[in-house]
Amino acid sequence: MAEVRVMQKVLASNDALAEVQLAEVDRHGVLSLNLMSGPGAGKTSLVERTVERLRDRVRMxxxxxxxxGSLDAERVAAAGAGVTQINTQGACHLDGMMLQSALPGIDLSAVDLLIIENVGNLVCPAEFRLPAHFNVTLVSTPEGSDKPVKYPLMFERSDLVVITKTDLLPHVDFDVAAVERAVAKLKPGTPVLKLSCRTGEGLDDWLAWLGEKLAAKKQAAG
Ligand SMILES: Nc1nc2c(ncn2[C@@H]2O[C@H](COP(=O)(O)OP(=O)(O)OP(=O)(O)O)[C@@H](O)[C@H]2O)c(=O)[nH]1
Ligand SMILES: [Mg+2]
Structure with a gap:
């Protein structure tokens, strides 16, 4: 029982810190996303494609x-966005304390869109709130369509689900409709997008979703 109480306390203090950090992000009118998935589902690839497509109009x-390591940060920098790497030294998720080591060094007044790429893991990142307006969870087609049923918390806490690597659909057993059904059951109304960073198919739908959120943020900021 004591262990449970300690964990609840850790999560509660993390939630409180995330709220303070999000208020700071909001003060600068920045839209913030928390990108989550199992390892290798294509988070960094999606960030790269997004930077390439938006860098002329959106400050990311x-x-x-x-x-x-810093492999992903190097990829993002090469695509043309400012980037800070956080090494969790073994921890399977990002948390507010780790972000506290990065956020004060970022000039939020020169940013429109902040993307936080979480550690590849479908379990722990779901528990730790970050200063993000939207949780975006990726499921890649080679992983299998059972992921929402097996890792429900992640999908209950997601505002958008993106099925990635659709170019591989002819080669893998992946049931798109099963994912859509499971997501609809866990969190009704959550949009499910499908895309391939390799062929570019579906990227326009992702950019449209993002564009809508950026426009709403800009309007709210006045
Ligand atoms: N076929 C195909 N491969 C892809 C696609 N998107 C990403 N990949 C490949 O999948 C692998 C992992 O992609 P990443 O973007 O590094 O995935 P990630 O989620 O950032 O990985 P971690 O940060 O390690 O969790 C790389 O070899 C990519 O080239 C896609 O749309 N189609
Ligand atoms: Mg990555």
Whole structure:
């Protein structure tokens, strides 16, 4: 029982910190996304394509969460966005304390869109709230369409689900409709997009979703 109480306390203090950080993000009129998925589902690829397509009109900054190394940050920098790498040193998720080491060093007044790429994991990142307006969860076609049923918390906390690597659909057993059904059951109304970063198919739908959220943020900021 004591262990449960300790964990609840950790999560509650993380939630409180995320709220303070989100208020700071809001103060600058920045739209913030928390990108989550299992390892290798295509988070960094989606960030790269997004930077390439939007860099002329949207000021983007990316926070990369990885257990170790800076490979993803190097990819994002090469695509043309500002980036900060956070190494979690073994932790399977990002949390508010880790973001606290990065956020003060970012000039939010020069940012329209902040993307936080979480550590590749469908379990722990769902529990730790981050300063993000929307949780976006990716499921890649080679992973299998059972993921929402097996990792429900992640999908209950997602505002958008993106099925990635659709170019591989002819080669893998993946039931798009099963994912849509499971997501609709776990969190009714959550949109499910389908795209391939390899062929570019479906990227326009993602950019349209993003454009809508950016426009709403801009309007709210006055
Ligand atoms: N066929 C295909 N491969 C893809 C697609 N998107 C990404 N990949 C490949 O999938 C692998 C993993 O992609 P990443 O973008 O690094 O995935 P990630 O989710 O950022 O990975 P982690 O940060 O390690 O969790 C790479 O080899 C990509 O080239 C796609 O649309 N189609
Ligand atoms: Mg990555």
């Amino acid at each position: 900054y990316v926070i990369e969460g990885d257990i170790q």
